[in-house]
Amino acid sequence: MNSLPSNPSLPINLLGSCFNNTSATYKFYWFISLIEAVENGQYQVNKQVLFARMIANAWYTINYFNVSFGKQDQLQRAVEQLILIENLSIDTKKQPIVDRLITSNNSTTYRLLRYFDSEVPYRFLSPWFPNSKGQKRDIYSLSQSFSNNTLYAVNEQNVIINPKWINYLSENSGILKSFCYWHLSLYLQKHNPNVPDIPNKLIKPPLRNSLTKQRKDFWDIVIHHNGAVNCIYSKKPLNIGDYAVEHFVPHAFVSHDLIWNLIPADKSFNSTKCDKLPHLDRYFEGYFSLQQKAIQTIIQLDRKNKFLEDYLTFIPTLDLAYTSNTNALKELFKNNIQPLITIAANNGFEFMK
Structure with missing residues (x-):
C-alpha cells in the first residue's frame, strides 16, 4: 500500500x-x-x-x-x-x-x-x-x-x-x-x-487458530490406520483423543499451521514445551519418521486430502514418500527445518532443556 x-x-x-x-x-x-x-x-x-x-x-x-x-x-x-x-x-x-x-x-x-x-x-x-x-x-x-x-x-x-x-x-x-x-x-x-x-x-490475533481439522482430518486418520504412535519427546504412546497437535518449530516463529510442522505429542509435555526449540540431533529422526508415515498413510487412504498440499512447498512430488531412497525425502525435510531452527535461535528463541 x-x-x-x-x-x-x-x-x-x-x-x-x-x-x-x-x-x-x-x-x-x-x-x-x-x-x-x-x-x-x-x-x-x-x-x-x-x-x-x-x-x-x-x-x-x-x-x-x-x-x-x-x-x-x-x-x-x-x-x-x-x-x-x-x-x-x-x-x-x-x-x-x-x-x-x-x-x-x-x-x-x-x-x-x-x-x-x-x-x-x-x-x-x-x-x-x-x-x-x-x-x-x-x-x-x-x-x-x-x-x-x-x-x-x-x-x-x-x-x-x-x-x-x-x-x-x-x-x-x-x-x-x-x-x-x-x-x-x-x-x-x-x-x-x-x-x-x-x-x-505485527498485531496480536484475538485467538490462535484451532488445530481441530489438522487433528481430525489428518493425524486421527494416521493413528487410526497405524495404531498408536509414540510421542517423540516423552515416548508415551499416543492414541486418538489422547494427544495434542504441536508445532515442531514454534508457531511464534513460523506464524502458520502447515501440516509439515505439526506432529502429535504428549499433552502434558506440549504444555511445558511452549515456544522452545527442539534440538534436531535429538528429535529430528522421530519428527521425520512421523511425517513420513503420515504422508504414506494419507496418500494411500485419501490422496485428495487438502493437507497434502502443504508439503509441496518444499517437496517436488509426494511420490518421494514411496521411493526406496528414504534419505532423499529426509534430506528435503532437514533442509526445510534446519534453517528455521537456526534463524529462530538467532532471533532469541530458546532451546528445550
Whole structure:
C-alpha cells in the first residue's frame, strides 16, 4: 500500500512523507497510537498515554514473536524492560498494558516512556516545517496555530489533533493504519531478512487458530490406520483423543499451521514445551519418521486430502514418500527445518532443556 486517500484541502503528501528515511520504529507506532486515540474520540491526548500505547502496540511483536527492531531501537528495549518491571505477561491485552504504564509509580517506567518525547512528537511534524530543521522549540511554537495545516499541535504535555484533520483520520482510520503497518513491515523485514511472515506478526490475533481439522482430518486418520504412535519427546504412546497437535518449530516463529510442522505429542509435555526449540540431533529422526508415515498413510487412504498440499512447498512430488531412497525425502525435510531452527535461535528463541 503506497498511497493514502486523497483530500484536496489537506496536505496528504506531507503525512505520507513522515515515514521516509526512518531509522527506528517510533514514528510507525506513534502514528498508530494517534489513530487509535482518534478512533476513541480523543482529540487532545496526554503524550504519556501515547507513549504507553506505543509500548502496548509493539508488545506482542517483540515478546511473543521475537521480531528484532534493530540494535539501536529503544522501543524494543523499553518493552523488554517493562514486562519485567511492571510484572506483566506476554498475553496481557493492550488496554491493561496502557493502564498499568500510565498509572505506575515506578520512576524507571516513567523514564522509559518519557524517552520518546525527545524522539517522535515534534520530529513527526518535520515535513510541515522544513525550515525549522527539526528544532523542537520551533516546531512546538509553530504547531500551536496549526500552521501549514499541520496534523496536530504539540506542547510539553499534550497533543491536540487539528480539527481539519479529524474527519479524515476518523473516516480513513483503517486504511491509515494499514498504510502504516505495511511500511512498518517493510522496515522490520530489512532487520529480519530471514524471518517469515512479518506482516502477520505485527498485531496480536484475538485467538490462535484451532488445530481441530489438522487433528481430525489428518493425524486421527494416521493413528487410526497405524495404531498408536509414540510421542517423540516423552515416548508415551499416543492414541486418538489422547494427544495434542504441536508445532515442531514454534508457531511464534513460523506464524502458520502447515501440516509439515505439526506432529502429535504428549499433552502434558506440549504444555511445558511452549515456544522452545527442539534440538534436531535429538528429535529430528522421530519428527521425520512421523511425517513420513503420515504422508504414506494419507496418500494411500485419501490422496485428495487438502493437507497434502502443504508439503509441496518444499517437496517436488509426494511420490518421494514411496521411493526406496528414504534419505532423499529426509534430506528435503532437514533442509526445510534446519534453517528455521537456526534463524529462530538467532532471533532469541530458546532451546528445550
